[in-house]
Amino acid sequence: MNSSSPLPDSPETCRVCVTAAPAWLVVLDNAPTLTLFVLGGLLLGHLSWLLAAGYWAYCGLAVVLFWRRICTHCHHYGQASCRCGYGVLAARFFARRSAGNFRRVFRRNIGIMFPCWFVPPLGAVYLLWTEYTRGLLYGTLAFCGIGFVLIPLISKLVGCKHCDLKEECPWMKPTVKATESPAKP
Ligand code: SF4
Numbered sequence: 556m557n558s559s560s561p562l563p564d565s566p567e568t569c570r571v572c573v574t575a576a577p578a579w580l581v582v583l584d585n586a587p588t589l590t591l592f593v594l595g596g597l598l599l600g601h602l603s604w605l606l607a608a609g610y611w612a613y614c615g616l617a618v619v620l621f622w623r624r625i626c627t628h629c630h631h632y633g634q635a636s637c638r639c640g641y642g643v644l645a646a647r648f649f650a651r652r653s654a655g656n657f658r659r660v661f662r663r664n665i666g667i668m669f670p671c672w673f674v675p676p677l678g679a680v681y682l683l684w685t686e687y688t689r690g691l692l693y694g695t696l697a698f699c700g701i702g703f704v705l706i707p708l709i710s711k712l713v714g715c716k717h718c719d720l721k722e723e724c725p726w727m728k729p730t731v732k733a734t735e736s737p738a739k740p
Pocket of ligand 1: 632640642
């Protein structure tokens with residue numbers, strides 16, 4: 556499907572949505588994110604375990620909000636074709652919403668996830684400044700490597716690589732001008 560072709564109105568008529576993502580791909584998409592959240596909390600735990608607990612609680616909330624505010628607008632909503640598995644989970648808890656403005660919805664709501672990625676490094680920089688240890692340095696490097704290199708690489712090279720909607724997706728094509736269409740995280 557090229558970027559100028561209109562997307563189908565429903566998953567039932569979309570050739571992308573009828574192809575289930577393999578289990579290994581769902582695991583590959585989720586394991587690094589889970590590791591990132593665990594590592595982020597462990598880093599923040601050096602500051603305060605209350606802060607770490609708050610971070611983990613926020614990460615859980617952010618994922619649920621992602622299902623509600625983004626996945627419910629996506630063509631993969633309720634479909635095993637979602638490479639994250641979120642599409643199926645979102646359908647268990649939230650009703651489907653309009654599938655016609657995904658790009659705009661994604662851009663408006665993706666900030667929900669930003670604290671999960673940026674709060675631990677900020678805490679880690681403070682810790683490295685005030686009480687440097689080699690373990691903290693390695694933990695910080697691991698967090699940044701997973702969050703800013705590994706996860707985007709998995710999406711670009713594996714998870715989203717063969718998705719026919721990638722030309723319409725703000726995650727894969729952040730510079731493409733807004734059009735009315737759905738796609739991937
Ligand atoms: S492709 Fe992305 S936005 Fe669509 S249902 Fe899956 S995780 Fe949600």
